[in-house]
Amino acid sequence: MNEYVLEIKNLNKSYGKKQALTDVNLNLERGRIVGLLGPNGSGKTTMIKLINGLLTPNSGSITVDGNKIGKESRIAVSYLPDKTYLPDWIKVNDIIKMFSDFYENFDPAKAMDMLSKLNINGNERLKTLSKGTKEKVQLILVMSRNAKLYLLDEPIGGVDPAARDYILNTIITTYNPDASVVISTHLISDIERVLDEAIFINNGHIVLHDTVDNIREKEGKSVDGYFREVFKC
Numbered sequence: 001m002n003e004y005v006l007e008i009k010n011l012n013k014s015y016g017k018k019q020a021l022t023d024v025n026l027n028l029e030r031g032r033i034v035g036l037l038g039p040n041g042s043g044k045t046t047m048i049k050l051i052n053g054l055l056t057p058n059s060g061s062i063t064v065d066g067n068k069i070g071k072e073s074r075i076a077v078s079y080l081p082d083k084t085y086l087p088d089w090i091k092v093n094d095i096i097k098m099f100s101d102f103y104e105n106f107d108p109a110k111a112m113d114m115l116s117k118l119n120i121n122g123n124e125r126l127k128t129l130s131k132g133t134k135e136k137v138q139l140i141l142v143m144s145r146n147a148k149l150y151l152l153d154e155p156i157g158g159v160d161p162a163a164r165d166y167i168l169n170t171i172i173t174t175y176n177p178d179a180s181v182v183i184s185t186h187l188i189s190d191i192e193r194v195l196d197e198a199i200f201i202n203n204g205h206i207v208l209h210d211t212v213d214n215i216r217e218k219e220g221k222s223v224d225g226y227f228r229e230v231f232k233c
Contacts, residue, residue: 002066005030005076005149005180006051011060013046013204020046021204024060030148031177033194035223036184038201039231044184045082047201048151051182052079065148075105078147080138082154082184086126092137093122099141111144114170132163139167143174150181156190168194188224198223200230 004027011024021043028034036044049055051062053069064073086095092115100108115122118136126134139155152171156164172194175181183191198215200208207230208215212223219226 002063003030004028005065005178006182007061007063008051009061011047011050011062012058013050013055014058019204021050021057024204024206026199026206026209028149028180028182028197030180032180032196033171033175034180034182034197034199035188035191035195036182036199036201037186037188037223037227039186042201043204044201045153046204048079048153048182048184051149052077052151076148078142078145078150080142080150080152080155082157084134084138086134086138088127089125091123091125092120092129095126095137095141096122099144103145105146107144107146110174111140114140114144114174118166132159135159135163136166136170139170143170146176148179150175150179151184152181153184154186155183156185156187164190188227189222192223195223198227200227202231 006026006028008024008026011021013021024047036047038044046055050057051064053074062069065076067073067076096108096111099106120133120137126137129137142150142152156167159167168191171181171183185191192212195212197209197211199206215223215226
């Protein structure tokens with residue numbers, strides 16, 4: 001088994017003349033929860049889409065679970081986009097069946113158990129659910145895959161504090177020890193308690209990658225406090 005679940009080397013991505021990521025190098029060990037932290041437009045979503053194979057880099061390489069981006073890496077990655085992508089008319093149970101058919105590593109029993117604990121009726125259509133409940137359903141779908149790398153793009157944006165707590169607790173308790181979770185967000189104070197490591201990204205450059213404990217010890221403040229200092233929030 002490869003030591004790193006994710007390896008990025010000399011990664012560059014531009015949109016026309018706009019450079020989105022510049023010479024990014026990154027190694028992530030297994031069994032870690034990592035915050036990908038930066039202001040809006042810093043390159044977080046671009047990096048996640050590159051790892052997920054939704055974008056193609058201009059140069060550099062990415063390997064996930066020892067595989068270059070392609071069919072094998074996509075099996076290893078479970079991705080939660082920052083926008084709702086499921087059709088409103090579909091029933092929750094039908095989504096579970098759809099994911100079971102589409103992903104070999106999807107565990108429908110795990111998904112149904114999480115739905116039951118949240119008292120979400122599988123016969124409900126998405127359009128009848130609140131925004132927070134829709135977010136929970138999407139997270140359940142993502143975390144019910146036995147993946148090696150979970151990429152969560154703004155998983156707690158736009159939901160109430162109680163829903164945030166549930167989402168974070170679900171993330172902590174449902175990923176396996178050989179996997180890692182990357183949470184992209186600007187709501188750092190809400191997720192700091194679950195993080196093992198933090199990556200600061202700004203203008204397409206990684207400006208910091210360290211353990212949360214090291215950051216607190218070196219800087220004498222919380223990760224959120226240090227982030228605000230670095231980015232002058």
